[in-house]
Amino acid sequence: MNQEDKRIIGAYETGNEGPLMFISAGIHGNEPSGVTALKKVFEILEKERPEISGKAIGVYGNRTALEKGVRYIDEDLNRTWTEKNVASQEKNTNEKREMFEIIEILKTHSDSRNTKRYFLDCHTTSSDSPPYISVQEVGDNDAWAHRFPVNIIRGFSDIVFGCIDRYLSRIGLTGFVFEGGQHESKDAIIYHEAMIWLVLVEACGLDLKKLSQIPKAVEKLSVQKENQKTFEIIYRQTLDDDDQFEMQPGYENFQSIEKGEFLATQNGEKILSTWDAFIFMPLYQSQGNDGFFVVEEVNK
Missing domain, CATH: 3.40.630.10 (Zn peptidases)
Incomplete structure (x- = not known):
C-alpha cells in the first residue's frame, strides 16, 4: 500500500x-x-x-x-x-x-x-x-x-x-x-x-x-x-511548555463567566475572570498550549 x-x-x-x-x-x-x-x-x-x-x-x-x-x-x-x-x-x-x-x-x-x-x-x-x-x-x-x-x-x-x-x-x-x-x-x-x-x-x-x-x-x-449564535475571541490564555496549568472543573464551551470568577490555576497563581462573557475551549487534557479563550457574542 x-x-x-x-x-x-x-x-x-x-x-x-x-x-x-x-x-x-x-x-x-x-x-x-x-x-x-x-x-x-x-x-x-x-x-x-x-x-x-x-x-x-x-x-x-x-x-x-x-x-x-x-x-x-x-x-x-x-x-x-x-x-x-x-x-x-x-x-x-x-x-x-x-x-x-x-x-x-x-x-x-x-x-x-x-x-x-x-x-x-x-x-x-x-x-x-x-x-x-x-x-x-x-x-x-x-x-x-x-x-x-x-x-x-x-x-x-x-x-x-x-x-x-x-x-x-x-x-x-x-x-x-x-x-x-x-x-x-x-x-x-x-x-x-x-x-x-x-x-x-x-x-x-x-x-x-x-x-x-x-x-x-x-x-x-x-x-x-x-x-445559532456568532462569537469572536477577545482573550487567549497562553501556556508555555513547562507551565503547570489546571482549569477549574466543569466548564463547557460557551458557558457564561462573570468578572471575579475563579477560572484556573497557572504556576500556582489563581486566574480570575476580568470579563462578563463566555468561556471557550477550556483545557482538560495534558497536551496543549492554550489554557482557555474568552469570547463575546456579536451580530452576524
Whole structure:
C-alpha cells in the first residue's frame, strides 16, 4: 500500500464537473470521531452511488498519532502549517512529514475540472461542548459558514498560528473547522457525520432524498439552526511548555463567566475572570498550549 492509499479514507465522484470537497479528520490523534464519521459516509456513498457534482475526498490527519491515540508525536500538527514550514520543505518531525503528505494529496486531487475548492476540517474538544464552527474571515469563508446550523467562532486561526484552515484558506479554498463535541462523546461522531452530509449537499449538490433514507444525524444537527449564535475571541490564555496549568472543573464551551470568577490555576497563581462573557475551549487534557479563550457574542 502506497502513502496515498494509507492517507485517503475515501474518495467519491460520479463523473460530473464541479467542486472539490476536501475533508480532513484526526489532525489531532486523540480526536478520531471525524475519521469514524467519514468512513460511515463513504461506505454509504459507495453502496448507494448518489449523483454529485465534482469530487469528495476524505483524508487522515495525523495518522501516526491516531494509531497511538495521542494528540501528536513531536509537535502539534495543527500548528505546523506556517508559510515558513511549508516553504522550507523540511520533514524533520513526524508532523511535518504528515503535513506534506496531506498537501500532496490535495495537489493530486485538484484539477482544472474543479469549479471551486472547499474544505472541512473535523475536530473535537477536551471539554464538553455543543458542536460549533471555527472560521477564519478570509474570502467567502464566513458567509459559507453561516449556511450551516451551529454556533460560529471567528478569529481562532488569526491568533493561533499554523492551523490547517489558515493554510487552506490562504491557498484559495473555502471552508471551516467543525468541532463535533467532546473527544469521547458518541454525539461527536453523529455531529461529524451530519456536517459531512451537509457540506456535500451545499458544495456538491447531493440530494439526500436520493439515499435509501435521510441520515438521522442530519436532523439531529439541523435543529440547532434556530439557536445559532456568532462569537469572536477577545482573550487567549497562553501556556508555555513547562507551565503547570489546571482549569477549574466543569466548564463547557460557551458557558457564561462573570468578572471575579475563579477560572484556573497557572504556576500556582489563581486566574480570575476580568470579563462578563463566555468561556471557550477550556483545557482538560495534558497536551496543549492554550489554557482557555474568552469570547463575546456579536451580530452576524
